[in-house]
Amino acid sequence: MSQIYLSIELEVAQETISAYENGKHYPSFQSLVKMSKLFNVPIDYIMGLSDSIGNNDLTAKENQIIRMFKALNSDNQDKVIAYTQGLLDYEK
Numbered sequence: 001m002s003q004i005y006l007s008i009e010l011e012v013a014q015e016t017i018s019a020y021e022n023g024k025h026y027p028s029f030q031s032l033v034k035m036s037k038l039f040n041v042p043i044d045y046i047m048g049l050s051d052s053i054g055n056n057d058l059t060a061k062e063n064q065i066i067r068m069f070k071a072l073n074s075d076n077q078d079k080v081i082a083y084t085q086g087l088l089d090y091e092k
Helices: 003-010 014-021 027-040 060-071 074-091
Strands: none
Touching: 003 027, 014 074, 027 060
């Protein structure tokens, strides 16, 4: 995810995201909540206080797929489901 995209999602400047990444500034509570929802991970994980990405036992890749899937419109979600089903059928 680019800094620009994240800055738009969090409604902050791109420079603010860069400062977060470099440890020069820390996100507000509101930004932490937004990031938690956006990345589908607990705030503790974002803050580096936990290695666990949640109680759902999903891997980072699985969470990435879920985030990307949620960002798609309904028609494209249906296409992803159909494509994935085709891959599963092919593997059988």
